[in-house]
Amino acid sequence: MTLFRTLRRWQLLLLLASLGVPIVLMLWKPYVLIEGLQRGGLYAVIALPMALILGVVGIINLAHGEFMMLGAYFAYWMGVYAGLDPLVAMIPAVVAFALLGAITYVLTIRRALKAPELNQLLLTFGMAMVGTEFANLMWTSQPLKPHLSYVYSSVALGKLRFGTYAFIYTAAAIVLLVLLQLFLRKTRLGRAALAVGQNPRGARLVGIDVNRTYLLIFSVSIALVGALGAMFLTRHSVFPSAGSPFTMKSFCLIAMAGIGNLPGVVWGGFGLGIAEALVSSFRGYGGWADVVFFAVLVAVIMGKSYRRQTA
Amino acid sequence: MAVLRTEALERRFGGLVAVHDLTFELAENEILGIIGPNGAGKTTAINAISGLYMPTAGRIFLGEEDITYSPPHVRCHLGIGRTFQLVHPLVDLTARENIMVGALFGQHRSLRQARKTAEEIAAQLGLERIDRSVSDLTVLEIKKLEIGRALASDPKVLFLDEVMAGLNSDETKAALDAVRGIRDQGVAICVVEHVMSVIRDLTDRVIVLDGGTIIAEGPYSKVSADPRVIAAYLGEEE
């Protein structure tokens, strides 16, 4: 009983904090909030497709970031050859990467699903290596980035001047979250994906085409991450190893949110983005931003496990 | 004297009280049956007593010792053995090694002793394919394995959670003999079953749980005639 009550109080505190901290920040250091949300949006939006295949259907994809990197290269060359803006190139990228995802699935992942689960780690690790080296051989390690004047557009509110474009990541994270949630909750296909993730044999027994579901989810995830690579390119350079840090970041976010918890990925991304921005906002402490990232991560994971055990 | 005793044991899951105010004793050399409708809290009670779930209230005594807050492995050392309703054998070990786990860690035997213990127990239970991997075994063999592992830790009290479910009458008969044999070694046994012939033939005393509490207690002949038990659990046999 007391436990129940403290839990409530605890939750209340959390709620207050989650409302109070932004308000305080807004007044004290508005940049932190703005840039934290933008940065967190990027983390979150790139983690979402991975959360879809890891959290929902249980495929571990260590090559996640590499697909994003290839998406960015794709957009770059669409710009060079077809004159497409990277944001426009997201459309052909979705198509191309859905195809790439499907091919990858059919040739590799499908076979690995029957094998011990850890084999996916090795398989996708090998794929990541192939992807990175392919990019390296094709385009060398020299970074590429098109010039886009809209990415540094900004508004000034009195003394406060901040970039507006990077909110595209924040917006994309929220939009993608909503779409994925709708897909998983409201469509039969989405529910089938959840079922497949929890028990593939059970899914077969209720008439779900497990193989097709895997194929679909994997291609969707790759298509999304490919398109997000194009969006990434608007504000970042692309080079062969550009993706790998995002694989790890995405993993971290998903673990922090809890497997299968897509909203948690987005809120977690925002939270980490703001925490990092807050630490970096103190001059000379930027070097500790990573520690904060990891410390928040560990604290949240540990806290959750503690709550799970007591509840 | 009671080997095992619970006092007002309670276990909740959020708002659901799965076990409520459960007080009972297990005497030496006794075979106690626990029956009750699905979801009555039988497995939860075993989990609370064996330490997998901490009770949310109440006390548990093994002999004189209060084990309410002991971790499960300590309870095993002290003499609580159990099987699992939904069997999960240790698939990467052979049948023999499955049993050895109980002997090695429940009683801290040496490897050699444990190997021998496993052989003896397997022989006692009629488990023949002892060096096969678990994936080759039938359900019957796996159930024997479960019992064997629990037995190998040399328990004072043994909880058997639906080990006889899914056995045919021949097999059941053999199993009954095996359980009686275990009792004759001085182990108090608590069986949970939905097969009434087993309860009837095996138990000295029966507790009927419903909604987490005891609704009837006594020899099988008595509780099976209890109208409440019939209504909640047995139903009318046609």
Added chain:
Amino acid sequence: MLAVAKLNHYYGKAHVLRDVSLDVGTESVGVFGPNGAGKTTLVHAIVGLVRPRSGDVTFDGRSLLRLPTHEVIRSGVALVPQERELFPYMSVRANLESGAAYIPGARKDLPAALQASFEMFPILKVRARQLAGTLSGGEQRMLAIARAMMSSPKLLILDEPSLGLQPSLVTELFHKVRNLGERSAILMAEQNVRQSLKAVGRGYVIENGQIALEGPSDELLRNDHVRRAYLGL
């Protein structure tokens, strides 16, 4: 309706189904046999969860042998698996809905089917929002049975459905099987031979992967071997 012809299956070198043949019309049929006889393997072969080495399975005249499991299920077969195979992190209700959601034709009757499930196992209604993985053993069994019935299958296969059910529900279940058997086909593997023989019209006894005996249930009830080995008389 369902015809199994000369099915053979091996696990590695172990020959677990030997020329097994059986038929199910619009009736209930029981399959009995000791542990490890091959009952589960047989039903798995029917729905395509294992691929037998030889033989054939036809359903409504169509061979199921090349079909993937989900197509078998969609063609009107439902299985209550021995291992239940629920979706542990979905609610009871979502599990039930999944039973009908992927079967063409069953979807529109979903609310009614849900109602029927709750009537058959009232506890499931109480537990509707609980995660399936936290149900008790018997509750999970009920959920598995109810989920399979959600699609009103033409052929319902039950693999040891009474396992872990309280006695009153076992009685009810077999009662239901007898009633259902009048409308659709039922194939039931069971250990509780005594009660289930009363629920089915015909039965097969499998031993060591072979059909050892077959016949109408009253005949089997009188058979010496059955009485000795399965009824404990």
Added chain:
Amino acid sequence: MRMTRYLPYVLGAALAALFPLFSGAYLEQVAVGMLIYLTLALSWDMLLRSGQLGFGTAGFFGLGSYAAILLFLNVGVHPFVSIAFGGVVAGVVALLVGLAVLRLRGMYFAITTLALAGIFAVVLRNFPGLTGGSEGRMLPNCIYAGNTTKIYWLVLALAVFTIVISEVFERTRIRLALTSIRNDERVAKSSGVNVFKYLVFVFAVTSAIQGLAGGTYAHVFGFVSPEGSFSANFLLLPLAMALLGGVHSTWGPVVGGLVLGALSEYLKLQIPYGHLLVYGAIIVVVTLFLPQGLMGTVRAWWRRSHVTRGAQ
């Protein structure tokens, strides 16, 4: 009887020890790299046998490197002592951290150990006075003055030590404890296995081995730095080696380490530009066609031919 049983091992060890007789400095140096990774692969696998997927390999490796080098530079002990110290520090830190994080399972544990590795690196970087900051610290003289034969023996000793520990794990009750935890923790607990104790124990032991490997590496190559000592290579390559060789055994990671190590060196010489592409492709193909790993496949084949013979 006992003698003959151990004969292959003794022979193998002798052969490995005598390797410098018929190899040159180059192969010794390649072997040094391979043996370090092999040690990491094996220690990673030893933890995996409990079902815990550790991503902290690079972290404890780096921690051991720093501990060894800093002790050596500041106190001036014998290199061996400082290497041992690296192992002890990694082990003790793992023990303390393990008391908290070993409540976690699966991906949560994996990511938390990864995060810890990140924290180690950043913290060390941010105390430049002691650790040399981002640039790290350098040894004026490396161990054995770069004599590859002696270094080879040192690293071989480390690898053999790890193999012995791994075999101890395999041949004692520890294997049954870890396997039971991996297969079903509830069953393990209820059978008397002190799950937490065993997890903390293997986590500390394997981390200590990783620390030893780090200390050795640092002494062999003469420097520590956040980027070099905590490189993701020290996590990902061992992981790939263990998985490719076959997990949950001593010889899988050993074979995987040797095969992948040799393969990467060979490919590099054959295909100077783009060998990593081929290397990655080979990993993919092997994973697809030998899902049990190299040793698992060999073992399955052995068992099959054995059973057939037994049946005849």
Added chain:
Amino acid sequence: AEEGPIKLGAVLPLADITGAQGSKAMQLAVDEINAAGGVLGRQLELIIVDDESKAEKGAAAIDKLATVDNVDVFIGGMSSGVHLGELPALKKYERVTVWIGAASSLVEQAVVGLDWYFHIHPWDYLQGASYVEGWAALQAEYPLIKIHKAFWAYEEGAFGTSSYQGSLVAFSNWENVGESFKSALLGGGDYRAVLRHAQEFDPDLFIWVGYAADALPIMEQAAEIGFTPPLFVGSPPGWPADFGTSPLADGVIAYGMWAPSIKDVSPVSQHFWDAYIAKYNEQPATYFAPLGYTNIYVVAEAIARAGTLDKEALITALEATNYASPLGETLTFTPSNLIQHQGFRNQKILQWQNGAQQVLWPFEYATALPAYPFTGP
């Protein structure tokens, strides 16, 4: 052993553009020399081994080159971290080594007293000192340019930190503030906090020390918050391919050893440029290309001068190096703080103007006048 080719053993990270182009430029130089009849009547043979940017692979590469290929001279090099791991092996063989990479002064400490070790790349502190000189010269020449306050944004790894710390001592007459950021190369890419701090500090000179991947995003993010210091300096080891085409690039000062425009003032550079493009059908994009080319020529000329491969004679001949390099200046070996054989000590101050890097200083190689102040987009 006086027969057969003279063997040069190079160790480079071939998967990185520095190593890839450096090795190609080396091969170009070797081919040129061989086409002209080789050295001492013998052909040169270049054996390149990839270090994969890993210390243990680098060390194995040295051992292979020494024992399997039995090379006469070691050349190559890129990262300091890898080189530290290679040094034990190099010290074991004590063969003549002419290194083009590894700028960290940690490496210098490790090669003290090695008479066979020649280091071409300027040490980090030398680079700092040379910029001090450069800025003093520029301020003297162009009175409009005034620097009192400088803000340093450096990537938090070894490269950025050592460059920053190496320079700090040198720039003691300025008011310096430094802050680290996470490079996009390592998963970072948000520089706004640092840029805002710089903006608050209002420096005369802002310099970022990072990698090519940071170049355009930093400019964009500076534009986003409206940060336009009078001198906007970037000091990456290489620039991204499209930097020049961006309107944000105009007026950005670059630190570097080389720029393509040097070909306009240096015939060697022009020759190198043309030959490289002719052979490989791509433009040299990093200064490791001319460095690699230099590396070969320095060694080849020294061998020719020595007339033998004898170590002592070769060392003496190398000490007499006087090579007009494609990097502009003439290379000689002189003592640095700790070692005897340091090659280049100067960097150049360059500026992006109309899509190309122009040399502002040293004035001998100047290709353009400074555009000042930086105005942003």
